[in-house]
Amino acid sequence: MTRSAAKNRGRSTQSSLRVLSGDLMLEADRFFDRLAVGVWKPNIDLCETPDLVLVRVELPGVDIADVRVTIQKGSVRIQGIKRETTVSSRLLCYYCLERTYGKFDREIPIHWVVDARRARAFLGSGVLTVELPKLPDRRGTGLEITIEKK
Numbered sequence: 001m002t003r004s005a006a007k008n009r010g011r012s013t014q015s016s017l018r019v020l021s022g023d024l025m026l027e028a029d030r031f032f033d034r035l036a037v038g039v040w041k042p043n044i045d046l047c048e049t050p051d052l053v054l055v056r057v058e059l060p061g062v063d064i065a066d067v068r069v070t071i072q073k074g075s076v077r078i079q080g081i082k083r084e085t086t087v088s089s090r091l092l093c094y095y096c097l098e099r100t101y102g103k104f105d106r107e108i109p110i111h112w113v114v115d116a117r118r119a120r121a122f123l124g125s126g127v128l129t130v131e132l133p134k135l136p137d138r139r140g141t142g143l144e145i146t147i148e149k150k
Contacts, residue, residue, distance in 0.1 A: 040082070040100040046108060053112050053132040060126035061085070061099075067123065069130055071116040076130055077107045113137045 045056040055076050059067065067080035084101040114132040121130045 039102055040104050042078075042104050042106060044106060044108060048112070048134075051134055053110060053114055053134060055108055055128075055130040055132070057106065057128040057130075058126065059123065059128050062123075062126075062128075064123045067128060069121045069128070071110075071114075071119060071132070074111070075107050075109045076132070077105070078128065078130075079103075079105045 043058045045054075047054050047056075055078075057078055059080070059082070062080060062082045066083065067078065070077045070079075081103050082101050110132065112132070113135045115135050116132070118133045119131065121128060123129075
């Protein structure tokens, strides 16, 4: 083997080891994330219609009594807990654990002017939908003020 070929082979091995160690680190992170039961972050969609701002949150397996929705200071906050269903009183031995349980807390900034008093929320088919009726945005609207003589 020539000196150049040996040198390139060494680089290839180092590069492969770097990729392998990166993959192992990602797998270790995912593994430890799954063990961190207690807090999780449900996925959300934020969209609008001409009259409404809609927040949709994936909450599969969450009971309606375990969810709280509040509107405050330009954001919607969704808090709750997803409880693990107990199959039996025995200790379970998991071979694969991909579902997440525990408390959740999402605060979604709302950049529209909404009527918080008319807001509604629905939970069905594992999706929480929060409807926020829009109000006309009067910020930045020019208004002429008449000048009177004293």
